Amino acid sequence: MGTLLLKGIQLNGRKADILVEGNRIARIAETLDSTADRVIDGSGKAVIPGLINMHTHSAMTLLRSCYEDQPLKDWLERVWAVEARLDEEAIYWGAKLAILEMLKTGTTCFLDMYWQTPALARAAEEMGIRAFISYNFLDNFDHEKAEKQYRECEEIYAMSRDWPERVQFCVAVHADYTTSEATMLRSGMFAHDHGLVFTAHLAETLSETQEDIVRTGMTPAQHFHRLGLLGPQTVLAHGLWLDDHDVEILGQSHTTIVHNINSNLKLASGYRFKYQELREAGANICMGTDGAASSNNLDIRESMKTMALLQKAWREDPSAMPLDELMDIATVNAARALRIDAGRVEEGTLADLVLVDTRSEAFIPSANFIGNLILSANSSCFDTVIVDGRVVMENRRVPGEEEILERAEAIARKINNV
Amino acid sequence: MGTLLLKGIQLNGRKADILVEGNRIARIAETLDSTADRVIDGSGKAVIPGLINMHTHSAMTLLRSCYEDQPLKDWLERVWAVEARLDEEAIYWGAKLAILEMLKTGTTCFLDMYWQTPALARAAEEMGIRAFISYNFLDNFDHEKAEKQYRECEEIYAMSRDWPERVQFCVAVHADYTTSEATMLRSGMFAHDHGLVFTAHLAETLSETQEDIVRTGMTPAQHFHRLGLLGPQTVLAHGLWLDDHDVEILGQSHTTIVHNINSNLKLASGYRFKYQELREAGANICMGTDGAASSNNLDIRESMKTMALLQKAWREDPSAMPLDELMDIATVNAARALRIDAGRVEEGTLADLVLVDTRSEAFIPSANFIGNLILSANSSCFDTVIVDGRVVMENRRVPGEEEILERAEAIARKINNV
Numbered sequence: 001m002g003t004l005l006l007k008g009i010q011l012n013g014r015k016a017d018i019l020v021e022g023n024r025i026a027r028i029a030e031t032l033d034s035t036a037d038r039v040i041d042g043s044g045k046a047v048i049p050g051l052i053n054m055h056t057h058s059a060m061t062l063l064r065s066c067y068e069d070q071p072l073k074d075w076l077e078r079v080w081a082v083e084a085r086l087d088e089e090a091i092y093w094g095a096k097l098a099i100l101e102m103l104k105t106g107t108t109c110f111l112d113m114y115w116q117t118p119a120l121a122r123a124a125e126e127m128g129i130r131a132f133i134s135y136n137f138l139d140n141f142d143h144e145k146a147e148k149q150y151r152e153c154e155e156i157y158a159m160s161r162d163w164p165e166r167v168q169f170c171v172a173v174h175a176d177y178t179t180s181e182a183t184m185l186r187s188g189m190f191a192h193d194h195g196l197v198f199t200a201h202l203a204e205t206l207s208e209t210q211e212d213i214v215r216t217g218m219t220p221a222q223h224f225h226r227l228g229l230l231g232p233q234t235v236l237a238h239g240l241w242l243d244d245h246d247v248e249i250l251g252q253s254h255t256t257i258v259h260n261i262n263s264n265l266k267l268a269s270g271y272r273f274k275y276q277e278l279r280e281a282g283a284n285i286c287m288g289t290d291g292a293a294s295s296n297n298l299d300i301r302e303s304m305k306t307m308a309l310l311q312k313a314w315r316e317d318p319s320a321m322p323l324d325e326l327m328d329i330a331t332v333n334a335a336r337a338l339r340i341d342a343g344r345v346e347e348g349t350l351a352d353l354v355l356v357d358t359r360s361e362a363f364i365p366s367a368n369f370i371g372n373l374i375l376s377a378n379s380s381c382f383d384t385v386i387v388d389g390r391v392v393m394e395n396r397r398v399p400g401e402e403e404i405l406e407r408a409e410a411i412a413r414k415i416n417n418v
Numbered sequence: 419m420g421t422l423l424l425k426g427i428q429l430n431g432r433k434a435d436i437l438v439e440g441n442r443i444a445r446i447a448e449t450l451d452s453t454a455d456r457v458i459d460g461s462g463k464a465v466i467p468g469l470i471n472m473h474t475h476s477a478m479t480l481l482r483s484c485y486e487d488q489p490l491k492d493w494l495e496r497v498w499a500v501e502a503r504l505d506e507e508a509i510y511w512g513a514k515l516a517i518l519e520m521l522k523t524g525t526t527c528f529l530d531m532y533w534q535t536p537a538l539a540r541a542a543e544e545m546g547i548r549a550f551i552s553y554n555f556l557d558n559f560d561h562e563k564a565e566k567q568y569r570e571c572e573e574i575y576a577m578s579r580d581w582p583e584r585v586q587f588c589v590a591v592h593a594d595y596t597t598s599e600a601t602m603l604r605s606g607m608f609a610h611d612h613g614l615v616f617t618a619h620l621a622e623t624l625s626e627t628q629e630d631i632v633r634t635g636m637t638p639a640q641h642f643h644r645l646g647l648l649g650p651q652t653v654l655a656h657g658l659w660l661d662d663h664d665v666e667i668l669g670q671s672h673t674t675i676v677h678n679i680n681s682n683l684k685l686a687s688g689y690r691f692k693y694q695e696l697r698e699a700g701a702n703i704c705m706g707t708d709g710a711a712s713s714n715n716l717d718i719r720e721s722m723k724t725m726a727l728l729q730k731a732w733r734e735d736p737s738a739m740p741l742d743e744l745m746d747i748a749t750v751n752a753a754r755a756l757r758i759d760a761g762r763v764e765e766g767t768l769a770d771l772v773l774v775d776t777r778s779e780a781f782i783p784s785a786n787f788i789g790n791l792i793l794s795a796n797s798s799c800f801d802t803v804i805v806d807g808r809v810v811m812e813n814r815r816v817p818g819e820e821e822i823l824e825r826a827e828a829i830a831r832k833i834n835n836v
Contacts, residue, residue: 064782065789069740101779265727266793268736296793297780309683309724318686322487361519362715364482364823365830371483375684375714380798405782412783 002037004351004389009042010358011345013369018047020351023166023389028347038391044359045383046369048327049343050108050130050352051300052334055199055237055258055288057114058123059086059094061101062412063293072267079293085415091116095123097408098298100401103129103393105299106382108352109334109342111235111288113172113199117156124167128392130352132197132338134172137187139179146183153190166388168338170197176223177208177215188229197338198229202236202257205269209241221246230255235337237288239278240270247274251281256337259329261307262297263290272314275307275321286334300330301379308374323370355384420455422769422807427460428776429763431787436465438769441584441807446765456809462777463801464787466745467761468526468548468770469718470752473617473655473676473706475532476541477504477512479519480830481711490685497711503833509534513541515826516716518819521547521811523717524800526770527752527760529653529676529706531590531617535574542585546810548770550615550756552590555605557597564601571608584806586756588615594641595626595633606647615756616647620654620675623687627659639664648673653755655706657696658688665692669699674755677747679725680715681708690732693725693739704752718748719797726792741788773802 003026006018017032018025027034060083067078086094091114102110109130112120117135124131135153139146153171160169171191173179184200191198203209203220212220221242224230230253239250239257250257259273279285287307289298304326311321328343335343342350358366362377373381385393392398421444424436435450436443445452478501485496504512509532520528527548530538535553542549553571557564571589578587589609591597602618609616621627621638630638639660642648648671657668657675668675677691697703705725707716722744729739753761760768776784780795791799803811810816 061779062783064794065786066783068786068789068793069737071735071737075736097779097782104779262727265731266736268730268734268738271731292794296789297795299796302796306724306727309680312686313683313689316686317489318493318684319487319489320686359823361479361515361522361819361823364515364827365480365484365834366827367830367834368483368486371486371714375486376482376710377715378717378720378796378798380796401779405777405779409782409784412785416783416785 002389003034004386004391005032005034005036005039006042006047007039009355010046010369018345020386020389023351025345025347025349025351028345040355040384042355044357046356046358047345048354048356048373049331049345050354050385050387051106051330052286052338052343053102053107053110053289053298053300054235054256054286054334054337055260055290056098056110056112056298057291058098058110058112058120059091059114060291060293061097061298062086062090062094062408062415064296066412066416082415086115088116088119090411090415092119092123093404093407093411095120096127096404098292099123099127099129100398100404101298103127103385103398104382104396105297105301105379106354106385107298107300108354108385108387109338109340111170111197111199111338118159121160121163121167125164127398128387128390130340130387131167132170133167134170134199136172136174137179137183138174139183141180146180149183150186153187157194170199173200175201175208176220177212181227184229185227188227191233197233197235199235199237200224202239203241204238206241219243219246221250225249225253232256232284232337233339235286238264238269240264240273242274247277247281250283251278254282254284256284256286258286258288259307260288260290260295261310262303263294265306265310266296267294271310273311275311284333284337285329286337287330299379301374304330304374323374326374327370351386351389353386354382356381357383420807421452422804422809423450423452423454423457424460424465425457427773428464428787436763438804438807441769443763443765443767443769446763458773458802460773462775464774464776465763466772466774466791467749467763468772468803468805469524469748470704470756470761471520471525471528471707471716471718472653472674472704472752472755473678473708474516474528474530474716475709476516476528476530476538477509477532478709478711479515479716480504480508480512480826480833482714484834500833504533506534506537508829508833510537510541511822511825511829513538514545514822516710517541517545517547518816518822519716521545521803521816522800522814523715523719523797524772524803525716525718526772526803526805527756527758529588529615529617529756536577539578539581539585543582546805546808548758548805549585550588551585552588552617554590554592555597555601556592557601559598561598564598567601568604571605575612588617591618593619593626594638595630599645602647603645606645609651615651615653617653617655618642620657621659622656624659637661637664639668643667643671650674650702650755651757653704656682656687658682658691660692665695665699668701669696672700672702674702674704676704676706677725678706678708678713679728680721681712683724683728684714685712689728691728693729702751702755703747704755705748717797719792722748722792741792744792745788769804769807771804772800774799775801
């Protein structure tokens with residue numbers, strides 16, 4: 001079991017030594033007289049828990065910036081046309097590009113919703129990030145398709161027992177307007193029976209929400225509720241168009257709602273995310289980036305700033321969305337939903353840690369580290385990333401990054417010529 | 419006259435050689451066989467015109483992140499209490515910290531509105547940035563104060579003839595609700611007579627706008643109009659609360675309006691900036707960051723992204739705010755307002771250039787460079803900054819940056835202990 005010592009690093013405003021044994025934090029003290037296989041000098045650095053991206057479609061990095069400033073309908077048609085060309089290899093390299101970007105921006109764990117589940121898992125395994133890779137149900141109300149998907153889901157779940165513990169299988173339903181109730185129920189039961197995270201899109205746009213009400217007589221949230229699919233291990237992305245009753249049922253069931261502010265703004269899906277209401281009702285709020293085709297990057301720290309700005313702006317209250325809650329949203333709340341011992345820098349927790357270089361103009365004055373990190377810095381402040389006790393980025397370098405850029409670029413050139 | 423050759427650099431999607439002679443771009447061609455005093459290898463880099471920050475209070479960097487998530491009234495009182503402690507030395511080092519940050523984030527020119535004008539000019543002169551430093555009128559309707567300020571303005575204007583051409587004097591009025599009509603008129607005339615840029619705050623908050631209407635019978639924009647203060651060399655910051663008639667008169671007079679999106683969101687001043695209406699009416703739209711106490715950083719590129727996202731979101735139209743117009747807002751529109759030959763990379767223009775390192779995940783796929791630059795990258799992509807033909811940042815290093823961080827930190831510790 002390898003040991004790693006972070007020596008003299010800033011933690012919650014004080015200098016500390018942090019000893020990592022295996023994949024967990026063993027000890028934290030002002031000074032530790034331990035020897036370790038490896039020592040990292042923490043001077044000029046601060047440590048935070050790794051950020052967690054709770055909603056993305058990783059391989060959509062291949063579509064980044066390829067079709068900008070278009071009406072939603074044209075944009076979607078283009079995205080679908082390009083996506084139809086993505087084979088397993090494309091998705092593998094697209095996911096690697098995504099993971100490279102997440103590590104560079106301080107993310108140590110993500111929840112993915114895309115196709116080619118085994119290729120996604122392989123990319124995550126190889127790059128050392130913690131990942132929750134979902135099998136994605138989308139049957140377009142076609143019974144045969146649903147059957148095929150269900151068999152495939154079972155097969156991949158069986159395969160997933162060979163994945164490292166750091167890469168976990170989970171279950172996704174695209175959305176209730178694309179997937180039959182039978183499939184929603186069956187996939188939800190599958191997740192429940194095997195103790196897996198269950199994720200889906202929810203009420204991303206007003207039109208989809210209104211159409212749902214016409215089609216089912218219920219809002220999307222009420223639809224999930226009626227099917228018994230809400231709860232602490234259900235992770236619903238977006239949740240922008242919710243009425244008071246929706247907020248109540250999502251809160252009472254302690255469902256996780258993932259806010260994807262940059263994507264929501266860029267696609268003009270909405271910006272009045274009811275953070276405070278959902279939180280007060282009991283829901284668990286997390287942060288996501290969505291895919292890079294809509295948010296353009298997978299930078300959770302940047303999304304945290306945008307969320308702070310938008311909550312203050314639309315509520316017309318500069319005291320809305322305090323910084324400490326924002327940190328929880330990107331760390332401890334996500335760990336709670338995923339049931340992992342992460343999101344905090346404490347003895348006994350998983351060593352998913354990010355080292356921040358504070359020796360730059362963005363961190364001066366130095367009085368408010370979290371304020372500077374979220375509102376002033378950019379994500380090049382993330383210097384070193386540790387996942388599961390292993391250093392996966394050091395001095396902003398990730399092993400193999402040149403090959404990833406080359407391969408992803410070549411594939412993107414091919415697939416974007418639609 | 420020194421010469422500088424940028425060799426094989428990406429310009430508007432093609433490789434080019436760019437020869438700088440003295441402070442201007444002398445030649446641009448696919449290949450130049452010139453010798454030069456200095457050659458910069460452009461491989462893996464793209465060149466853009468330097469970004470221009472059209473509204474900031476530079477030395478407010480000293481107040482960055484020192485008082486977050488507060489109601490506006492408490493925040494303002496705290497800011498004013500700290501500002502009362504700023505002496506000339508504090509403002510000099512605060513401005514240096516601001517300029518360091520602007521250079522690091524690709525800004526080559528800024529329009530400043532603060533006190534201690536000579537100290538601000540000295541900071542800009544020493545750091546090599548292009549700057550428009552205003553004398554700031556704010557008389558609180560006190561005739562004696564106004565007289566004193568007018569004499570001071572004249573003295574500093576006389577001194578400014580010794581400033582390098584790169585640092586220009588200009589005239590500011592804080593706002594029409596803090597400054598008497600007599601002072602607004604007199605300072606506006608002073609700017610007009612000497613061919614100086616004239617700048618002020620305009621309609622930043624709804625309450626200030628409503629109070630103006632009650633007090634003067636006019637909106638703030640109409641107030642400036644009635645005093646004859648609108649026009650192409652008038653630069654008005656914010657302009658968030660405008661009625662149709664305001665838009666018309668600002669447009670017809672080709673007045674410059676500076677959007678400060680991050681500050682407007684964070685202080686909950688408003689977010690429905692009428693970009694399209696103002697532009698169509700004929701106004702000249704530019705970008706600013708406001709001071710770092712409200713926007714937390716002086717990163718124009720980041721502000722460009724926020725502006726794109728917000729315009730799309732509040733208009734509920736993903737095709738709103740196209741990328742090419744966004745580049746104009748941060749470059750050529752600002753150069754027009756300031757009457758400098760900058761904002762474009764063309765033969766004969768001032769050599770205010772920024773080199774972007776494109777060898778990172780944010781620029782893959784590479785098909786849409788501007789999309790990647792604004793929406794995907796963070797501002798650590800800015801590698802080298804050239805102002806007035808001189809390299810002022812290279813490989814992300816600015817001479818003297820350690821001393822600036824140290825001095826600014828020490829001063830901030832002292833003044834923030836209110």
